[in-house]
Amino acid sequence: MLYCSHGASTLGKILRRPIIMTMNGLEETVGHASETIRTACNTAISGRLLSSYPTPVPSNASKIWQKHQPIVFNNSTREILGYTRSISTTVATEISQDPILNSVSEYTETLDEITAGASAGTEAPPEAADKTSSSKSEDAKKEGLVQNSAEDKVPKDYNKLAPSASPFKIPEEIFQKAKAAPSDSEESFWSHTLYRGPKIDGMEQKVKVHYCRSKQTTEKVIEKYFKDKKVLGFDIEWLPNAYKGQGPKKNVSLIQIASEDRIGLFHIALFPKDGVKNLVADSLKEIMEDPEITKVGVSIKADCTRLRRFLDINARGIFELSHLYKLVKFSESKDFTQINKRLVSLATQVNEHLHLPMFKGEVRSSDWSKALQLDQIVYAASDSYAGIHLYDTMEIKRKALDPVPPRPAHAELNEPIRLAEGVNIPTDDEGVEELDGADIEANSEKDKGCRKLSPSYLASALQDVEVDSDDVVAEAPSLSKVSKKKIPKSPIVLAAETQTAVYRDTHPKNRTTPASLRAYFIWHNNESLSLPEIAALLREIPLQTNTVTTYILEALRLEKLPFKKDRLKEIFDSLPEALVNGRYRSLSKALEESE
Known part of the structure; x- marks a missing residue:
């Protein structure tokens, strides 16, 4: 059964009329012609108003018309939505895929020429194109800057000290x-x-x-x-x-x-x-x-x-x-x-x-x-x-x-x-x-x-922590009952005891004694105190200076605690060289490397 029996002649007439009218009006405006042709082609392809006769779709197997079915000119997969194609390519492809459109194939070449002309007529000159491209590029840059500025929360003067009316400031x-x-x-x-x-x-x-x-x-x-x-x-x-x-x-x-x-x-x-x-x-x-x-x-x-x-x-x-x-x-x-x-x-x-x-x-x-x-x-x-x-x-x-x-x-x-x-x-x-x-x-x-x-950071930060004497006496677990009564109420000793207790809590595997840590903290935090003065602070009957020295050095050696070079050098100068290069060799080496 021929396709012409199902409206092909009518289709040819319908297609020729708008295309011929379009060609005649081409002299007036290329843009108008392109739009008219696009409309005509879309009308042809959609198959909505091609004829008053029934417009069935041929099946994939026999192309035989089924009653009350519209005509479908292209059984191939549809184009992916959102993919833009030129008018000429689209129309030419659709026309070539169905014999029923052979009657308009002679106009394909003309249609291509019209589309090309329309494109040439509307294309921006090279300078304009460059400006357009440049403008978009600049817009993109500006957009990027806006995004960056929104994300970038670093305030102005971030590298300067904050204004302050307080007597306490960061130097x-x-x-x-x-x-x-x-x-x-x-x-x-x-x-x-x-x-x-x-x-x-x-x-x-x-x-x-x-x-x-x-x-x-x-x-x-x-x-x-x-x-x-x-x-x-x-x-x-x-x-x-x-x-x-x-x-x-x-x-x-x-x-x-x-x-x-x-x-x-x-x-x-x-x-x-x-x-x-x-x-x-x-x-x-x-x-x-x-x-x-x-x-x-x-x-x-x-x-x-x-x-x-x-x-x-x-x-x-x-x-x-x-x-x-x-x-x-x-x-x-x-x-x-x-x-x-x-x-x-x-x-x-x-x-x-x-x-x-x-x-x-x-x-x-x-x-x-x-x-x-x-x-x-x-x-x-x-x-x-x-x-x-x-x-x-x-x-x-x-x-x-x-x-x-x-x-x-x-x-x-x-x-x-x-x-x-x-x-x-x-x-x-x-x-x-x-x-x-x-x-x-x-x-x-x-x-x-x-x-x-x-x-080391925490020990330094804790130098200015003060604990009331009532709290220290009641809760310092490292001190015996006898020693509690004999410890003077000096803030220097109390601060050292607090640091000792906290250090031992945070370092359960520490190897030195509480007495060594206490002597070390007093020595490290109070540069103006001599070793004999530290010994006098620690007991009503002052400790031997050598005992205090040993306490301090053992804390330094075993816990790798920070020290001030001049203070440690002063201690080493009072010790036998054999002791410095023997038991405290690692500590002596650390002192040399720090100088």
């Missing part, structure tokens, strides 16, 4: 040394140990850390050092995954507060008695509930909720640093829609405003309900101390804005963040305790770089 030399240290090394991190205060008797002051393990000690330290401060850094730590039934010691294990020159670590979990009355010092409750004393921190509202639930402390005057961070950052950039109450991690704020990264190693998820190890003390002290300097630096930046926006209100008041013009920013209270997306992503990444601090 330029120490700051540049930290910036020059290898990335993710312990020397590159921000810490409270970097800060120095005004000189007293020619000596630069360091930030003191008070580690308190009793209610009485807490009361005394707060009354003496923190009661009159108007702004305090604040943070708490607790046992990971603690639940309500475990009580206060697991849910509020450690309370940290900080001023410009001191940090208080109040280890509630180690207080000897239980019950709220035995855990909360009156002075601590007073400063936390005083609205005139501003306590600053990150996620501070949630922390204070724990204080209320477990310690019956109704904190007031609490300030969320994330609110000030958002106000300063987005007021400066004029991106006011980004000012909200979503939290920004402490590490992000420190990196951006204090210009050094924070150490966030494995210590974060440690058990805070047990006696603190060296790395926990450094971490806890730095967390609370960061708040006081972030507040100081961001307040300077807020006051430098033009116009100056008001400082965000205390968090317990639940007031909106206000702009300089007095326009309130709508905030979602449900999102107050949620981190920003960037911080969530950063926190979800696998920790990289330094995950633990070295013993």
Whole structure:
């Protein structure tokens, strides 16, 4: 059965008419001709309006028409969607695949010529093409720069010291040394140990850390050092995954507060008695509930909720640093829609405003309900101390804005963040305790770089940790009952005992004696003390100088502890050469290599 019996003649007539009309109108506009031909060809190929007769599709086997079926001119696989082809190629291919279209094959060549002409007429000149290509390339570069700038969170002046009105600052030399240290090394991190205060008797002051393990000690330290401060850094730590039934010691294990020159670590979990009355010092409750004393921190509202639930402390005057961070950052950039109450991690704020990264190693998820190890003390002290300097630096930046926006209100008041013009920013209270997306992503990444601090770094950081004598006498396990009574109450000895106890806790395989470690820490931390003076400090009846010397050298030899060259050389000069080159040969070699 011939195809012509099923409408081929009609198809030829229908196809010729629009094509001839198109050719006649070619002189008017090439573009119009191309469009008309495209329409005509699409009409032919689609087979929708070819005839009033039925238009069946030949089967794959016999090409015989099936009643009530449309005609399909191409049984081959359709082109992949989205793949662009030229008009001439498309039409020519479709025409050549079905005999029914042979009647229009004579026009294929003409169609190719028309399409080529249309392309030539619309193609941009070489210069224009180059400009177009160049423009796209420039746009791509700009787009890349925008993306990079969005991803690149390094603030301006990142390599300079942050502005500060505090008497305790990071000296330029120490700051540049930290910036020059290898990335993710312990020397590159921000810490409270970097800060120095005004000189007293020619000596630069360091930030003191008070580690308190009793209610009485807490009361005394707060009354003496923190009661009159108007702004305090604040943070708490607790046992990971603690639940309500475990009580206060697991849910509020450690309370940290900080001023410009001191940090208080109040280890509630180690207080000897239980019950709220035995855990909360009156002075601590007073400063936390005083609205005139501003306590600053990150996620501070949630922390204070724990204080209320477990310690019956109704904190007031609490300030969320994330609110000030958002106000300063987005007021400066004029991106006011980004000012909200979503939290920004402490590490992000420190990196951006204090210009050094924070150490966030494995210590974060440690058990805070047990006696603190060296790395926990450094971490806890730095967390609370960061708040006081972030507040100081961001307040300077807020006051430098033009116009100056008001400082965000205390968090317990639940007031909106206000702009300089007095326009309130709508905030979602449900999102107050949620981190920003960037911080969530950063926190979800696998920790990289330094995950633990070295013993030498920790020992150096602990030099300015002070423990009250009551705590030392009650809890130093390495001292006998007799020796406790005879130890003088010198802060130098107490600090050394604390360092000794913590070192032994963090180094269970240590090989030296507590007495050796105690003598070493006194010798290492107090350059002005001679060996006889150290011997006098250690006992009411002074030790032999040779005994103290042996203590120090054994600690150095067995534990590979850091030393000052001049101090060690002074000891070696007083010893027989045979002893130096014999028992202490490795130590002597280390001294030579350090010179």
